[in-house]
Amino acid sequence: MKNNRLNYIAALSVFLVIVSCGNSEQNQSAAAPPPASFPVTQIQQKTVTGYTDYPATIEGIVNSDVRAKTSGYIEKVYVDEGEKVRKGQMLFKLETQSLSQDAGAAQARINVAQVEVDKLIPLVEKNIISAVQLETAKANLAQAKANYSGVTANIGYATIKSPIDGYVGSINFREGALISPSDATPLTTVSEIDQVYAFFSFNEAQYINHLQNAEGKTKAERIKNSPDLSLILANGTEYSEKGRIQTSTGQINQNTGTIKIRAAFDNPNEILTNGNSGKIRFPIEYKDAIVVPQSATFEQQGNVMIFKLVEGNKVETSIIKIQGTVDNLYVVESGLDTNDKIVISGVGKLRNGTVIAPQDTTFEEAIKPITPLFRN
Known part of the structure; x- marks a missing residue:
């Protein structure tokens, strides 16, 4: 009887262990969640255009400094800053009273020298005096006339006119100021702004990339085939006219490591003027490039990473090298x-x-x- 009881207890224990194991496996199966859903896509090639902005300064296509050719006090300023002027239009007038007095004295010396020549001519003809004396008198007359011409030229220089059609810049001297040809600062600058230049700079790598990507065998051909440029004005708006690169300095500035680029923009509405600033927006076309949304990437220890889908629906991290950025996309150079x-x-x-x-x-x-969802 006792053995039967022991056998019963042993059988019951085995049964309970088996039941417990079965429940454990069922609980574990029930606890394992299904794989989470994530959107995936097949990589394709696409041609996209990105933009890089470069600070730019604007200058009139012609900027002509207006300077005095003679010394004197400014008697009258005939124009105002920003005024449109024509070539030959009077801008400044210098005081000429002292110059007029000098001209009178020079004219008197001419008269004296002329009298001397007239007196000596008949004496030379009669061989009373040497011809050398007459030649000396004639030389004195010529010198007197030259002096007079110089004085009258200075009187003409006292009227300072615009050298070109354009717009008057800052007027640096006003009535009563004493000016001279040696002044470092010009009276003003007249700028022609029917067309303007925009100056910006590439670093060495950007310049090489531009030359390599542009079509053409020579530098001139590559510049000619450069894309149209946009100009972003100081108020953040895009200028209505497109520009073109005209030339570059061709040499790297050893101090800054940059090369200066000159682009030209038409200015029919005269919105741009000398001294404006802005940003050149330079387009870069990536032909048949591999692009990925930036939301698909993350950074790890300075590397840009992405998850690839591999066998068994597992994901695997991969490092990608970025060539450029276009809106919300990365242009991938390698890794995909x-x-x-x-x-x-x-x-x-x-x-x-x-x-x-x-x-x-x-x-x-x-x-x-x-x-x-929300905009500022």
């Missing part, structure tokens, strides 16, 4: 090809080797910019 599928969002929730439930998304939908 068109055989790859990538996770396009939610990458912050993933770890290397995670199994996911992939949701196929079209490439165009994957790279579409996300519309913000």
Whole structure:
């Protein structure tokens, strides 16, 4: 009887262990969640255009400094700053009273020298005096006339006129100021702004990239084939006219490591003027490039990472090298090809080797910019 009882207890224990194990396996199966869903897309090539902004300064296509050719006090200023003037229009007038007195004295010396010549001519003809004396008198007369011409020229220089059609800049001297040809500061600057120059700079790498990407065998051909440029004005708006690169200095500035570029813009509405500032927006076309949305990437130890979908619906991290940025996209130089599928969002929730439930998304939908819910 006792053995039967022991056998019963042993059998019951085995049964309970088996039942317990079965329940444990069922509980574990019930606790394991299904793989989380993540959108994925097949990599494709696409031609996109990005833009890089460069600070620029604006100058009139012709900037002519107006300077005095003679010394004197300014008697009258005939124009105001910003005024449109014509070539030859009077801008300044210098006081000429002392010059007029000098001209009178010079004219008197001419008269004296002329009298001397007239007196000596008959004496030379009669061989009373040497011809050398007459030649000396004639030389004195010529010198007197030259002096007079110099004085009258200075009187003419006292009227200072515009050298070109254009707009008057800052007027640096006013009535009563004493000026001279040696002054470092011009009276004003007249700028022709029917067309303007925009000056900006490339660093060495940017300059080389531009020359390599532009079509043409020579530098002149590459410049001619450069893309149209946009100008962003100081108020943030885009200027209505497109510009073109005309030339570059051709030499790297050893102090700054940059090369100066000159672009030209038409200015039919005279919005731009000498001294304006802005930004040149330079387009860069990436032909048949691999692009990915920035939302599909994350940074780790200075590297840009992305999750590829591999066998068994697992994700695997991969380092990608970025060539450029276009809106919400990265242009990929290396690390991906068109055989790859990538996770396009939610990458912050993933770890290397995670199994996911992939949701196929079209490439165009994957790279579409996300519309913000709120705007400032």
